[in-house]
Amino acid sequence: MTTAKTRHHHGDLKRALIKAGIDLLEEGGLEALSLRKCAARAGVSHAAPAHHFAGLPGLISAIAEEGFAIFSKYMTDAIDAGKQTDRERLRSTCRGYLQFGLSHSGLLKVMFGEHGLGIHAPRNKREEADAYLILRSVCAPFVPEGEDSQIVEAQVWSLIHGFTLLYLGGEFGCTDTPLEDSPFEAVMALIDRIGTPAKA
Amino acid sequence: MTTAKTRHHHGDLKRALIKAGIDLLEEGGLEALSLRKCAARAGVSHAAPAHHFAGLPGLISAIAEEGFAIFSKYMTDAIDAGKQTDRERLRSTCRGYLQFGLSHSGLLKVMFGEHGLGIHAPRNKREEADAYLILRSVCAPFVPEGEDSQIVEAQVWSLIHGFTLLYLGGEFGCTDTPLEDSPFEAVMALIDRIGTPAKA
DNA sequence: AAGATTAACTTTACAGTGTCAAAATCATCG
């Protein structure tokens, strides 16, 4: 095997580098993330990462992948927390979305490509698609017969994504106000109206 | 006077630096922006900017201010384009919001603090507040009697902000599809329901 | 088992970056 356990030198660099990168990210934000610091944390030379990732963008891409996995976990955990109706599942998913952003803002920024240009090297296929599938599944009950499911998904995603980023940026006032306070409930109220007939 | 026109050396650095920074941003994205390159474009030494801004964060902050001014212009221009009903004004504002993002994605990222940590040095007071006032004014007609205006504002802002960023990130497919195509109309449809009574 | 080959990692070097301290320049005022 070529990528198993006891490799000659380090054993499992690549994973160690990704973990170091995530730690750096959570400790000091985007600015604190650097190839050389990751290498140092993993106990290897500063040029070692080049053999596992295509430079810094490659490492960031790998970190983003891991981020999407954690992100998915936040959403599924929120869903599985005893909620039952379709509407409650949708709300819980959004709550998980926000909660992930609050707990891992650095990851969120990296995942959605705010670290430089728009798109990072290769698009993260698997993990990102998995996360989208969760969103899709909770949106499905609200898609009208024969309509494009992307409509509801875009509405929900735009709403919760926008709110999370604005809230995180402090645009709604202090970031350390109670969770359910603030305009979050307003956004939830609008979520509740998605897929619902308008008044005649 | 201290910040007028024909000053001794350059004449009007600071503005030249800001302009150079914006140009860099539009040409090469966030990565292309650097203090030294701004200085070079303005024809001064690499350490000259330090006397006009508090380092790179200071310059970015100044650029963001300018960005908010341009941003406001996009929205007011969209509003003044012949629309009349309150609903149409709201839609036009959102269209201007998106249009600004599409035309100045680098500025948008800088303005909303995606360039590192969350908050850049001093919060841009004036220009940012002005932009928010535009949003507030078009939202006002849809705020129910005696309710907090922030509710409607947060709903609209989250929706259009989230959509703009997701669309810009290519999350809704190709970025170069026709403007009014894509899920943009879905978001507009949801905007139309804000401040409207739900069906009994 | 012994030599050859490949992969992982190190070392060295280079072009950039932001930032600071000291020196030089210039405009203006007294």
Next chain:
DNA sequence: CGATGATTTTGACACTGTAAAGTTAATCTT
């Protein structure tokens, strides 16, 4: 004219990412 203070330059430092060449360890081949 001389002095003062703001403006800019020069030089240096500690970082950053990246590329090339050298070194070591594991695997493959015969």
